[in-house]
Amino acid sequence: MTNVTPFPAVSPGQVGFERLELQRIMDLYGRMVSAGHWRDYAMDMGREAAVFSAFRRSAERPEYRIEKRPALRHRQGMWALVGEGGHILKRGPDLHNVLAPVERKLLRIVKE
Template identity: 75%
Template sequence: MSNVTPFPSQAGQGSGASASQTGFDRLELQRIMDLYGRMVAAGHWRDYAIDMGREAAIFSAFRRAAERPEFRIEKRPSLRHRQGMWALIGEAGHVLKRGADLQNILAPVERRLLKIVSD
């Protein structure tokens, strides 16, 4: 019980291995989880998944656990100098918004939340 695994895993970085993992930092995850919590409170989302791989970190939000994610928020640092490292991807797999700032990427979902709450 005394084993502590860093989040995201830092294994292999000190040994010269190139198997680093892309992850969300604390502020990014806090913004995403804040939005997720408000969508859960509005009764729209019920589940989420986080996938942290070598190329990207992905947060997926589900209406129900058994279906495709309604939205995916992807962080791909390799696209930082091209299109921006953040992307909002819809249920059908289309890129809805791409950019360098997480707040701008979350804006369409925030607007949708306002619409859900006002109904």
């Protein structure tokens, strides 16, 4: 008999990304890769947080980390965008608003 393990394989007490959240993050990642900004990513799912890290090159520190911390849901919001130096760039309850500063990098002025 075949056992199907749902993605993410979350053990009890482990924080993970839901399908729509991960789809939104991977959509942004794909657009940043096609624009030439990012080349690699990593995901870490622990007891306190789920973290998606985006790298310019695989040998560097991540340019951005997108963190989901459900324990902060009722205080500052469970989503955080952390910069390369470790400082929090944006925090909030909604993933869309937290990703806005990164999505602004994709906007270009088009001349007529």
